[in-house]
Amino acid sequence: MQPKTYSIFGGHGSKSGIERAAEIIFTICGFFAVLAVASISLYMLISGTPALFKVGILDILFGTTWMPDAATPGFGILYVILTSIVGTALAILIGVPIGVMTAVFLAEVAPPGLTRLVRPAVELLAGIPSVIYGLLGILVLNPLMYKLELKIFAGSTTHQFTGGANLISAVLVLALMILPTVINISETALRSVPQHLRSASLALGGTQIQTIFHVVIPAAKSGIITAVVLGTGRAIGEAMAISLVSGSSVNIPLPFNSVRFLTTAIVSEMSYSSGLHKQVLFTIGLVLFAFIMIINVSLNSLLKKGGAQHD
Amino acid sequence: MINQVVLPAQHGTSASGSIYNKKSRISDTILLVLIYLCASISILVLIGIMGYVFVRGIPAISLSFLTTVPSTIKGTFGIVGNIVNTLYIVVITLLIATPLGVGAAIYLNEYAKGGKIVRIIEFTTETLAGIPSIIFGLFGYVFFGITLGLGYSILTGALTLAIMVLPLITRTTQEALKTVPASYRSGALGIGATKWYMIRTILLPSAMPGILTGIILAIGRIVGESAALLFTAGSGYLLPKDFFGKIFESGGTLTIQLYLCMQKAKYSEAFGIAVVLLVIVLAINGLAKFLSHKFNTEVK
Numbered sequence: 001m002q003p004k005t006y007s008i009f010g011g012h013g014s015k016s017g018i019e020r021a022a023e024i025i026f027t028i029c030g031f032f033a034v035l036a037v038a039s040i041s042l043y044m045l046i047s048g049t050p051a052l053f054k055v056g057i058l059d060i061l062f063g064t065t066w067m068p069d070a071a072t073p074g075f076g077i078l079y080v081i082l083t084s085i086v087g088t089a090l091a092i093l094i095g096v097p098i099g100v101m102t103a104v105f106l107a108e109v110a111p112p113g114l115t116r117l118v119r120p121a122v123e124l125l126a127g128i129p130s131v132i133y134g135l136l137g138i139l140v141l142n143p144l145m146y147k148l149e150l151k152i153f154a155g156s157t158t159h160q161f162t163g164g165a166n167l168i169s170a171v172l173v174l175a176l177m178i179l180p181t182v183i184n185i186s187e188t189a190l191r192s193v194p195q196h197l198r199s200a201s202l203a204l205g206g207t208q209i210q211t212i213f214h215v216v217i218p219a220a221k222s223g224i225i226t227a228v229v230l231g232t233g234r235a236i237g238e239a240m241a242i243s244l245v246s247g248s249s250v251n252i253p254l255p256f257n258s259v260r261f262l263t264t265a266i267v268s269e270m271s272y273s274s275g276l277h278k279q280v281l282f283t284i285g286l287v288l289f290a291f292i293m294i295i296n297v298s299l300n301s302l303l304k305k306g307g308a309q310h311d
Numbered sequence: 312m313i314n315q316v317v318l319p320a321q322h323g324t325s326a327s328g329s330i331y332n333k334k335s336r337i338s339d340t341i342l343l344v345l346i347y348l349c350a351s352i353s354i355l356v357l358i359g360i361m362g363y364v365f366v367r368g369i370p371a372i373s374l375s376f377l378t379t380v381p382s383t384i385k386g387t388f389g390i391v392g393n394i395v396n397t398l399y400i401v402v403i404t405l406l407i408a409t410p411l412g413v414g415a416a417i418y419l420n421e422y423a424k425g426g427k428i429v430r431i432i433e434f435t436t437e438t439l440a441g442i443p444s445i446i447f448g449l450f451g452y453v454f455f456g457i458t459l460g461l462g463y464s465i466l467t468g469a470l471t472l473a474i475m476v477l478p479l480i481t482r483t484t485q486e487a488l489k490t491v492p493a494s495y496r497s498g499a500l501g502i503g504a505t506k507w508y509m510i511r512t513i514l515l516p517s518a519m520p521g522i523l524t525g526i527i528l529a530i531g532r533i534v535g536e537s538a539a540l541l542f543t544a545g546s547g548y549l550l551p552k553d554f555f556g557k558i559f560e561s562g563g564t565l566t567i568q569l570y571l572c573m574q575k576a577k578y579s580e581a582f583g584i585a586v587v588l589l590v591i592v593l594a595i596n597g598l599a600k601f602l603s604h605k606f607n608t609e610v611k
Binding site for chain 2: 036
């Protein structure tokens, strides 16, 4: 009969132990993402940098001969980097206007019934595994491109025919793959524009289209930019869908050239590479990782700025 | 101070008459046509993809396709081994990622006091979500495969994917926890429940449909993943001989098998696998929709 057992403030020895344990466990879980990002960064650096020093930073990043298996191997990845930049930029140029217009359609123009039908379809588009896009790229786009190629380069003796596996095919696949991301995020942004802005514009005599393009889209600008940045991230990181569609040799990124992206170089050469070749592939991974980190940080500062505006 | 009224030079009535006559602007029409065009491109492409895959793939599907493993001696090609591998990877990945993701969400939502730490965790979670799967593949290959010595195995693949789906589960759980009314929390704490007791008996059950939606979305991500698995889980296609031993053996999922078929130009088999994948994706999408709908109506 100790008074302590009666107090509501005491006597929870075992319980408070459990409480402490729960808090500690959840805290560890919380920091797991930090740990994961730190160790991924660390391992990408550890495995990507040795080749940089063995081959020479300038020779790798600005070299243009990629002959990893030759007697005097060349490990220049300039064309690979350029291909990723050009390919992503073109995919954004094609995908973003279509995506934003579709978002405008869903958020502003379409009757609600149609929106209810189309939006799940767009979400489904996001869920389709990337290899399936690749499969369709090979069997649908590549033959089309080959026909086009035969027509355009009919008399050419210098052109290397690619069978349709070229930059354009890859760009089209990428543009298609970023559509769902762009549509979903832009639509959310357009819908979050306050109704009174629309009403004001309409009351001043603006037509629906004028309201959309002069009021709603500018007001949703930060959300749409977020969509573009996320789309860029998705396009530059996509590997499996374009690995067989884009061809198999390293070339200057011209529309009808067979090209290799940062991602596809890793996917298609990793399995048979060894020694220095493998280390260079990790360097390519590191370059890709650097691009992604730049995109992430700019996205973060963008979101912060957008948040500050709303506050 | 300025009190002058600017009178319009011409008052009202122009030649067109009523203000109710809609003025049609050419640029408006063009833009509207563009909007409809872009929307129909998006929709037609989706229908085209689904239709093409089903038309080309359904003839490839047969009982033996679904129930055998590839064998040159018997001359069969089947995907049952890959289906089993996919199940292995889904289950193991979720066993690792779900507690971690849900725990992280509970920490962020219930324990963390805000400020810098939360900002750092949320930033890294966003970063993790933005890292492309091929980078996860490289990391898993070096860290789990080589440094930890797991080689090409289902476990390596599952550990890699667990990191990949972690942000997805964390974020959906966080959203679900945010929708639990604050009165539930204060009610439970007010009648003397400890924090962990409150989380266990009040928060988690009320947030369960939201958490389940996150898990189902994660399953979709795992089933569709290929780049992160190519260098981690490898491409084994045989049925497991020993239930637990399989975890340490190489096992290719459906997507990996599809990729390998593509490489070898075995397109009809590839389309068969694509149909199976699409059916799974459709089912998962439907299930997630159903659950989140149920959750939303319950909360309201």
